[in-house]
Amino acid sequence: MENEKTRKTKIVVAFAAGVCIACGIFYAANCFGWFASVFGRTNGVRSDGATISEVKQQLDGAKNNQRELQKTADAIEGTVGDIRQEVSGAREEVGRAEQSLFDAENQSQRAGELIDECQRILDGAGKRVQTKTEAH
Structure with a gap:
C-alpha cells in the first residue's frame, strides 16, 4: 500500500509540475509575442477586424473630404473678400451722398x-417807385 500511495503522490506531483511548466511556457510565449498572430496582435497593435485595404479606403476618403473642405473654405474666403470690397465701395458711396x-x-x-x-x-x-409816384 505504501508503494501505491507513493506512486499516486508522484503522479499528482508530476501532474502539478507539468501544469506549472505548461503555464510558465504559455506565459513566456505570451510575453515574447509568440502568440501575437493567434490573438490578433502585432507589435502591440490589436486588430479590430478592419483590413489594411479598408483602412486605406477610409484614409483616402478622409483625404478627399479634407480637400473638399479646403476648397469650400477657399471659396468662402474669396466671397468674404468680395463682400469686404462691396462694403468698402458702399461706404465710399455713402460718403459721396453725405457730401x-x-x-x-x-x-x-x-x-x-x-x-x-x-x-x-x-x-x-x-x-x-411809390415815393416818386406820390411826388408827381
Whole structure:
C-alpha cells in the first residue's frame, strides 16, 4: 500500500509540475509575442477586424473630404473678400451722398439768402417807385 500511495503522490506531483511548466511556457510565449498572430496582435497593435485595404479606403476618403473642405473654405474666403470690397465701395458711396447732401444744404441756404436779398431789393425799389409816384 505504501508503494501505491507513493506512486499516486508522484503522479499528482508530476501532474502539478507539468501544469506549472505548461503555464510558465504559455506565459513566456505570451510575453515574447509568440502568440501575437493567434490573438490578433502585432507589435502591440490589436486588430479590430478592419483590413489594411479598408483602412486605406477610409484614409483616402478622409483625404478627399479634407480637400473638399479646403476648397469650400477657399471659396468662402474669396466671397468674404468680395463682400469686404462691396462694403468698402458702399461706404465710399455713402460718403459721396453725405457730401452731396451737405452741398445741397449749403446751396439751399445760399438760395434762401439770395431770395431774402432780392426781396429787400424789391421792397426798396417798390418804396422808391411809390415815393416818386406820390411826388408827381
